[in-house]
Amino acid sequence: MLFEKVVKIIGEQLGLDDVSNIEATTSLMNDLEADSLDAVEIIMAIEDEFGVEIPDEEAEKFKNIGDIVKYVEANQ
């Protein structure tokens, strides 16, 4: 499933051992302590994995992981 794949990428990028508590409402920056440079790496890894383009203007609007999943679903 898309959500699990996205979570897996985020876990790998941030070096998280346990991703079981990540939900759609989880925020990269507020909950997972990612900084803006981590966010760039995550967005680029997601672009590569799913073959989508995520412009910065769109990426800036993402509030949580659910928003990222929704964007990928709509644009894949």
Added chain:
Amino acid sequence: MFQTKLCEILNIQYPIIQGGMAWVATAELAAAVSEAGGLGIIAAGNAPAEVVEQEIKKAKALTDKPFGVNIMLLSPFVEEVVDVVCREKVSVVTTGAGNPGKFMGRFKEIGTKVIPVVPSVALAKRMEKLGADAVIVEGTEAGGHIGELTTMVLVPQVASEISIPVIAAGGIADGRGFLASLSLGADGVQIGTRFICAEECVVHDNYKQMVIKAKDRDAIVSARTTGHPVRVLKNKLTKEFSQMEKAGATIDEIEKLGVGKLRLAVVEGDIENGSVMAGQIASMVKEIQPCGEIIEDIINGAKEQLNILSQYKKEE
């Protein structure tokens, strides 16, 4: 000598860019660096668009050579500054404190070269994809707002991953640093601290003297707890910052202490209570010189160093 891809793209003689230092990098400095064969940069900082416009016009009156404007993307006037830069058709834009993606199209349309400052490999790759003409890779040795990685480690990693020119910044002040940067895969350098002590630079003389007197360990990192660390020369202000941080002050309180302090040092010359931003290389800056002499010294130093290194070839 040292005609790199960057010289071609920017139409300059030497691949040396002067750093876009807020309050310090005015039209006078930018024009002098461009006249000397490098690329001068006017720093927009947090200045309103009218001020930036005046500086651009002043620089145009002082030189026919290309120069650039550094746009600080967190500036409250960023949109208006972009408008002015486009209207004035400035040759080159460097950007700091963020991602210039949303303005890229407008600059490209009028042929302005866009060179973002990047602190990581991923952002460098993203900027290349968005159409950046080159990137400035700035290590933590630099003055002012800084990232985590050093120039030594970041430049080669970025150079391996992208095909647009890389400009090394942070910790470079002479021919040795220039040549080392080329060895690391850069096509040019950006130099800030040494140009603070340029004759043409309008900063208060107290500021220049403090840079000249600085020793190797004097450029320290301040305000790290805010998440926006700044490299400055040690003084009364940095002591206040560290005391506040030790006492557990909030980010807001710490940031409040920093407001207006760069101007205080640069314009008023209050180097005890002001923020004297400078890179770790400050102690290697020994004298006030015209921009032409600074650039000549860097290029000659690099040539000498290249000769010294070429001796190792004989051992083969």
